[in-house]
Each structure stands twice: as C-alpha cells, then as structure tokens.
Amino acid sequence: MIEIERKFLVTSDKYKTEAFKSSEIKQGYLNSHPERTTRIRIQDKKAFITIKGKSSESGLSRFEWEKEIPVEEALELLKLCEPGAIEKVRYLVKSKEFTFEIDEFFGSNQGLVIAEIELLSEEDIFEKPNWLGEEVTGNNNYYNSQLCINPYKNWKK
Template identity: 65%
Template sequence: MIEIERKFLVTSEMFKTEASNSYSIKQGFLNSHKKRTVRIRLKKDMGYLTVKGESTSNGLSRFEWEKEISVEEAESLLDLCEKGIINKIRYEIKCGNHIFEVDEFFGDNSGLVIAEVELNTENEKFIKPDWLGEEVTGDVKYYNSQLSKNPYTNW
C-alpha cells in the first residue's frame, strides 16, 4: 500500500501518438489536508475512493489505499467534495518495462500536462521518453489535491 512514483512535466504532444489507452477522469477531494487526502474519482465506468498519506521528504513515496465504488456512489460523493473538481484525460504509454500515465488537464488547469511513472523501488531505473520534461516529483503544487485549490491558470 505504499505508492512510489515520479512526476514530470511534458514537453510535447508526441505522447498521444504512443498511447495505447486513454480515458476521462473526474475527481474531487473530500479532504485535502497535507497529511492525508481523501479522493473521489470517476474513471471509465467505475468510481473509486482513495486515501493517500503524507509524502516522504523526497516526495517519492506515500501510503495509498483505494477501493472501487459504484458510479452512483462516486457521483453522490463528488457533490460533497471541496471546491475545485479536476477534469482530465489520462493517456497510458508503455515505455520499456513501465507504463507512463500522462494527464492532460482541462478547466481551471487547462494547459497543464503531467506524466507519472510508478516504480517498485525509489532507485528503480526506467527509460525516459523524449517528451518527458522537468521532474516535479515532490513539488506539492503539482499534486491534484493542490491543483483543485490553486489551479494552474492562477499561477
């Protein structure tokens, strides 16, 4: 239940031609405290309730627990979320032994594109695609919970 991931800005739309899958995501936060977040997400034809803990000092690791819930439950819980619903399209791109998840944001976060790669260890090596830009791992302003409070278009 420990998630290890690295985040990067994306420098071009080349990733779209490499994507094997894409889908819309709508998400909100019931709680966006620094030490814990509680997220509600609609993805494809399912809902998800996710609890995340505080990140380690290097931003690479944190506790994550996720449970599938029905679409109806997710829609009802989204109505209770804090202000700032996130809308994005997620693209999945296989690169070597890893899958990069690239999120293209819309609405108040329009123009922001972030890639994430999940790892098994903090020091795990991975291939970096050409469209991968500056690493923003651990920069809290790029956390979805913070983007819901202080959107990219306000920066």
C-alpha cells in the first residue's frame, strides 16, 4: 500500500477544541534506516508493527505495511528497539473529507506539534485550518524515526 501524506507544523493549540478523538501513543523502532523503517507502536489498548519504505522524490508518498499484534508482544519488541522512544498524544480533526492527525510530542520531543493529512493522490486539495503552519513534508528531521535519533530538545532554535 502506498501512503500519501503531507506534514505541517502547528502554530496554536486550537486544534484540541476541534478534535473528535485523542489517543496516547508510545513507539520505538527496530530499524530506523531512511530507506526502510520498522516501527512498533502501542496506541491506547492496541499494538501494531509497521514497515515503511523510502519516501518518493517529492516526500509525499511511500510504501507502508501495518499489522495489528498483541500488546504483550509489542511490549517485548519495544525492549529490542533502538535507543529513543516516541511518546505523544494524537488528536484527530475532521476537515471535510479528510482527517488531520495532530501529534503533540512529550519526553525528548516536548514542544513539537506536527499535523499530518493522508491524501488519496498527491494532487488532492484540502482546506487548511488556521492553526496549520509551515509545511515540513519530506523534511527527514520531522520523521518519528529521526526524532528518536535526534530529538527536538537537541535542535538549535
């Protein structure tokens, strides 16, 4: 399956009042190589293993495969992950036929808030909420796998 998404920084917390759902996420990476990542994620009471391929030239699309696994197995696999973990709360905000996923990061990435929108094609047009800031699609620094290696707290601001 090909995932097509765009990423943006978020400029205010107004999205929280527009959210129809939120969930806690903890995840780690068995492999964080930019050409292929293997992620273990626990989201609320479910767990997943996800493999993602290298991004396209535009940074908008890449291969993604995901399978639900038992939470107990995910907890064991998290112990094998590379150093660094992602802790965040994900908020879902509807925008016409699309849904924004807004991730508020904690731990080593405290202060970072990123919105993602999954599209059906790279040409899709969508309404941009007023809390949406600079686009960072294709910027590897904002990939969760890279935030484990070089957390936001270490960035020069």
